[in-house]
Amino acid sequence: GAVVSQHPSWVICKSGTSVKIECRSLDFQATTMFWYRQFPKQSLMLMATSNEGSKATYEQGVEKDKFLINHASLTLSTLTVTSAHPEDSSFYICSARALLDRAEQYFGPGTRLTVT
Amino acid sequence: GDSVTQMEGPVTLSEEACLTINCTYTATGYPSLFWYVQYPGEGLQLLLKATKADDKGSNKGFEATYRKETTSFHLEKGSVQVSDSAVYFCALRSPYSGGSNYKLTFGKGTLLTVNP
Numbered sequence: 001g002a003v004v005s006q007h008p009s010w011v012i013c014k015s016g017t018s019v020k021i022e023c024r025s026l027d028f029q030a031t032t033m034f035w036y037r038q039f040p041k042q043s044l045m046l047m048a049t050s051n052e053g054s055k056a057t058y059e060q061g062v063e064k065d066k067f068l069i070n071h072a073s074l075t076l077s078t079l080t081v082t083s084a085h086p087e088d089s090s091f092y093i094c095s096a097r098a099l100l101d102r103a104e105q106y107f108g109p110g111t112r113l114t115v116t
Numbered sequence: 117g118d119s120v121t122q123m124e125g126p127v128t129l130s131e132e133a134c135l136t137i138n139c140t141y142t143a144t145g146y147p148s149l150f151w152y153v154q155y156p157g158e159g160l161q162l163l164l165k166a167t168k169a170d171d172k173g174s175n176k177g178f179e180a181t182y183r184k185e186t187t188s189f190h191l192e193k194g195s196v197q198v199s200d201s202a203v204y205f206c207a208l209r210s211p212y213s214g215g216s217n218y219k220l221t222f223g224k225g226t227l228l229t230v231n232p
Contacts, residue, residue, distance in 0.1 A: 004159065032218070043120075043224040044160075044205070093159065097218060105220060107152075107159035 006108035021079045021111045023094030029074040030096035038091040084115040118143045122206045122223035137191040137226050139206035147208040149189040154203040196230045
């Protein structure tokens with residue numbers, strides 16, 4: 001149980017375009033989802049926290065207009081990278097906190113974004 | 117702010133060797149401490165955790181003890197296997213990040229490779 005999926009697993013897009021990444025909790029309801037960014041040989045950096053039905057809370061230094069987060073249901077959150085640039089190329093990971101196990105976070109496998 | 121420092125890798129060991137991955141932290145109050153493991157191509161999985169001083173977390177032969185006096189949570193295993201090859205992340209959750217968020221702060225990760 002407690003499986004989180006991400007789609008796509010990897011994506012290549014051109015500069016200036018937007019790309020959407022989905023994060024789904026497959027077998028549980030998630031009140032909160034987290035979006036992280038991971039650079040090579042670096043730690044996971046929390047970008048934002050999203051609660052179902054409300055606006056996401058962004059960490060300091062993260063542009064909310066560039067990284068749009070929607071958490072429309074208890075099983076789906078999306079991250080849209082708008083007007084992507086090569087410096088947005090990274091590994092994006094989501095995690096979900098279960099409704100019934102509020103302290104535990106379950107992580108997705110990540111999405112590799114390459115902007116050319 | 118909160119931070120986690122873990123030993124840089126990569127770490128390469130032979131099967132049945134002993135493993136120690138050091139992790140120290142800086143946080144206000146008494147955080148909960150975690151070790152996550154990321155196998156190739158997969159998401160992060162919780163390996164073990166400890167929520168108060170002197171607690172020992174253990175799982176799959178790995179263990180770590182919450183040492184408040186040295187602000188450490190070193191990961192140990194007496195005899196590693198090839199299947200233990202993965203990236204290991206130390207993390208903390210501040211007691212002040214509760215409410216609806218439960219944010220995690222991660223170390224940079226340590227790549228472990230175990231050779232037969």
